Amino acid sequence: MKTYNALRTIELIRCASKAAGAHRAAQQAFRQAHDEHSTTQTQLTHWRDHINATGGNDRAPPTHSALLAAEHEHQEAEHKVRKAEARLQRTSAMLRPHRPVLNRYSNERRRRRATTLLLDRLADHPVDLIRAADLVTILTSAGKDSIVAMHRTVAAAEAAGCLHKVRVVHCDTGAEWPGVRELARRQAERYGIPFLVVADEGGLLGMVENRRLWPDAQRRLCTSKLKRDPTGPAITKWVAELGLARQAVVLNVMGVRGAESPSRALKTRLALDTRKTSANRLVLTWNCIHELSEQEVWREIASNGLEYHPIYDTGLPRLSCVYCVLAGTDWLILATRVCFALELPLPEIYAALERRIGHSFKQDVSLNAIIAAARMLDALDGTVTWRRGDALRRHLGPAAAEQYLAALTH
Template identity: 40%
Template sequence: MSAQIELVSARAVHGLEPVPDLASADRIVISNSGGKDSIAAMDEAVRLADDAGVRDRIVVLHIDLGRTPRGHTVEWPGTEDLARRQAAHYGLPFQVRRSAKWPSLVHRIRARGQFPHFLSRFCTSDMKRSVAHRFVTEQVDALGITGRPARIVHVMGFRAEESRARARRPAVEVDGRASSGRRTVTQWYPVLRWSTTEVWQRIRDRGLPYHWAYDAGMSRLSCSLCVLASAPDLTCAAGLRPALAREYADLEKEMGVPFRRELSMAEVIRRAGGAA
């Protein structure tokens, strides 16, 4: 009953969200992390692209966050393969890109001497946003459009429930930092006002492939050990990936700063039943 009330209330307050003019887009780039919100956003974007007759203009981008100095994947094992299978589910071309400067997010953290936090999300700016911008440049170059800016629609699985900042976003907005005289980049968040219940309902109704970490107890995917994750998710992740958690705890000691101000990785490991 509470889930039904939640869904009805969200629709009553926000109504139908705007959709960009997909028929006028020269390229539609779908960023896919492999998470539940990404696959739901992809499904919705493909559905509306089909309505506009432009599925052939879609390309799926997965940004890989690399391997730590000890060889562990920053993301959950199998994420890249899952993202590829999710793209193949729709017959879409799939591309993987990585930071050209940093072998992994952990290398970037060590170089900076601190972990990301809410007010300094360099994990996103250095490892994801800049990589996505370079990919868009590649797409614009390949299109070879002259006489006008190329029209790019960038699809992301942001949801308002995830943070106050995302809740303030419109469902469609021009990305001024990514746009230039050569291109206009429109950000589109197809599932922005969807609840978690709606996301999972779409996944189940459509039989969409999703990551095993959810069935193992995680509520979000993201990095395996994300500084913005809830304490229960961090505890769950440390239990599932103890060697990675140990590497983060050792990095805490090396840099002399905790994983989070109020929660060290050593404490997360203790909560997960490991030896700190």
């Protein structure tokens, strides 16, 4: 199947599913309104029968008010039935043009399976995919996975002759290591791609101060509020600038790898972003390095001379917020020691916030305890030190590191 036809089919299945879902909801609302109507009808009949049985004489206040209440409820139920009927008619009309697709993929499971198969095939042909896309956005944290994802995307875009479609977005959480934003900019500039920074007012610390709670794995508001949501308006703006008279196809690239966590392992290389997709844009999330191991990522960085952030040289595994709510205790202690070595005031700022809101940074450990542990380790072992290239020395050996550093300085 041609790329364009596959994308069209994915969109048709999406619309058919949406229409079928709306129709199902309308049918349910109609049934509920009908049940309510029958109940109120029974009540009304009961009170009328009662009054008739007493020869119309039982007009005492309790009977009379019960009758009035039943009449009122009955009128409201009738109104609900009329509304539900209108909704049902509307959704039936919505459903009609999608009948061929719905007949072919008769239930939601089949529709989902067909979409997954089509997306999987499309992911095998990145150059065709980029050619078919109208806009390619790369969401970068400036971390190691993001730069490899960016490098691969640019290579595919160049092969497709479509580098002009690519844009880079960096979400600044206001709680990152120094130099992250500048590095993200340099990484985009290397390929000559437009670069945009989006930042939520107040950042991570502002959000915590307002909510008086730290996010955690279950309520990971920081990712949605600081990273996912702010990219929506940027995509909307770029799609509008395209001025297309049809639905735009947007490819949103992320540096997500399956080996990072069990939940990431469940993600697919290419997925339909139902949240960002609308009538005027079909948004696909492309996890173009999903299958890579950490070692392979470092190998790509070394062999392509990609500039990585020095924080990896300290032994920290991820370039995230300095204090990431998902990080393990060892990682948080090392981050604190690195802050001490760099003379960053962040440990005290975070600890003061923790005291102000009265909520522990992590359920089982406070920042105060983390800072105390970091101080103790510094007292025992001395301040942490590192050299440029240590991340590569650890992952690929000294020769690869020296080669990389020599290439960077030329």
